[in-house]
Amino acid sequence: MSLPKRRRLALLSLFAALGLVAAACSSAGSESDSEVRDFSEIAASDFEFTVDENGVAKMTVTTDVEAACSIAWGDDDSLGFLNTDLDMAGGGHQKHEVVLVGAESGKTYSFRVQGATPDGTLFQSELSTFTLPEALTGGDDAMGGDDGGMADHGSNLAEGATVTEVSSMFSPSWSGDNAVDGDMATEWATAGNGDDAFIEIDLGSAQDVVGVEFITRTMSDGTATTTEYTVTVDGGETFGPFTAGDPMDNRFAEAVFTGQVLRFDVVASTGGNTGAIEVRAFAPVGS
Numbered sequence: 417m418s419l420p421k422r423r424r425l426a427l428l429s430l431f432a433a434l435g436l437v438a439a440a441c442s443s444a445g446s447e448s449d450s451e452v453r454d455f456s457e458i459a460a461s462d463f464e465f466t467v468d469e470n471g472v473a474k475m476t477v478t479t480d481v482e483a484a485c486s487i488a489w490g491d492d493d494s495l496g497f498l499n500t501d502l503d504m505a506g507g508g509h510q511k512h513e514v515v516l517v518g519a520e521s522g523k524t525y526s527f528r529v530q531g532a533t534p535d536g537t538l539f540q541s542e543l544s545t546f547t548l549p550e551a552l553t554g555g556d557d558a559m560g561g562d563d564g565g566m567a568d569h570g571s572n573l574a575e576g577a578t579v580t581e582v583s584s585m586f587s588p589s590w591s592g593d594n595a596v597d598g599d600m601a602t603e604w605a606t607a608g609n610g611d612d613a614f615i616e617i618d619l620g621s622a623q624d625v626v627g628v629e630f631i632t633r634t635m636s637d638g639t640a641t642t643t644e645y646t647v648t649v650d651g652g653e654t655f656g657p658f659t660a661g662d663p664m665d666n667r668f669a670e671a672v673f674t675g676q677v678l679r680f681d682v683v684a685s686t687g688g689n690t691g692a693i694e695v696r697a698f699a700p701v702g703s
Contacts, residue, residue, distance in 0.1 A: 455529055455541035458483060460510070463529060465546045468663050472600040473519040473548050475499075475529070482508030483531035483539070489516065493526045493543060508534050509636035515601040521550045569626050569668070569698035572598070577617040580677065583609045586689055592617075595692040600663060603633040605640070605691040613642070613682040613690040619697065622676045627668050629696040630680055632660040639688035646683055647697075649675035657683050663693065 460480040467473045475487050490496035501512045512531075519525065524547040530540040579592035583606055590605035592615050606613045632642035646656035653673065661667030680695050 451538060453537060453539050455531060455539045458531060458533070458539050459541075463527075463541075463546070465516075465548055466664070467521045467548050467550065468600065471521065472663070473516040473521070474663075475514045475516060475527075475546075477512050477529065479510050479512065479531060481533055482510055483512075483533045484508050485512045485514070485529060485531040487514050487516070487527055487529045489519070489525045489527035489546075491523075491525060495526060495528065508532075511636040516548075517601065519548055521548050523548055568701040570701050571699050572696045573619050573623050573625065573699050574617055574678070574695055574697045577619050579615065580618050581614075581616040581679075582606070583612060583614045586691075590691065595695045598694070600631075600693055603691055603693050605633055605689045608689055609682070610687040610690055611682055611685050613685070614679055615692065615695060616677060616679040617695065617697075618677050620676070622674055623697070624674050624700055625678075625697045626672050626700050627670045627698045628655070628658065628678075628680075629666050629668055629694070629698075630658070630660045631666060631693040631695070632662055632685075633689075633691045633693050634662070634686075635688065639686050640690050641686045642682045642684070642690050642692070643686070644682075644684035646681045647671060648679040648681065649673050650677050651679075666696075668698075 458479045458481050459477060461478040464476045465473070466476070477485070479485070484501065486498060486500040488495045488498050497518065499514045499516055501514050524545055526543060526545050528541055528543050530538060532538050574596050575598040577596045579596060582592040582604065585591050586605040586607050590603060592604045594602035595604040595615055596617055604615060628647050630642060630645045634641040642660040644657040645660050646654050646658070648654040655671040655673065656669070658669035659667050678697055680692070682690050
């Protein structure tokens, strides 16, 4: 079975980096040792470890040069897990975000970050530790709406919904199904639709809804970021425009209606391969 395109690109970058590690370590005390340099030489920020309200753990760091980065981490200094920056561009960039698959809130882990620059130089951080904070909960910091607060709501009705139509998809690995799978590590991405992007989902039957969210995808260069969207219900009434959210601020928007087929339209963006990490429609509280 073939790997999705973004996974192949990430693995190729990782294998290249690991090859540099092997070369640097194969002759201790030789000049090749100097090829592995301290990550602090390219770091423009500290390593930041966060957990969102969905329990998704991430490591973010900014470099002052373009690089492809990965993080090795684990319960102790032997590490054992490896996650890579899966930016869709598949090449070097400066703003790095890595999902730590399986990491748990409140636990302390050992880690080491490495990055390879386009000239083939490998940078590696010292072995250190991080403790994941507890997941974000409701409130202004987690899911602030346009009014600065968050209305009470029940479950996300859009999770597992049927995607009936999308404006386009970058590739099958970036299909619309990724926007309703409940997984913050997957994305729906268009093939350059910009402000014309849309996704239509079927909830299976008419449902009472009290609010919506559109968690935008974004590229490291700032493109593909949706800033505003609308929701059209059963081909009739349109709600919004609403401010799109991101993984750190989901931007719950109150929209009260009953409907089955919901179309989310991008109405303002930074252009490019716009799309969504998740689109959501929430039932009333207690539902």
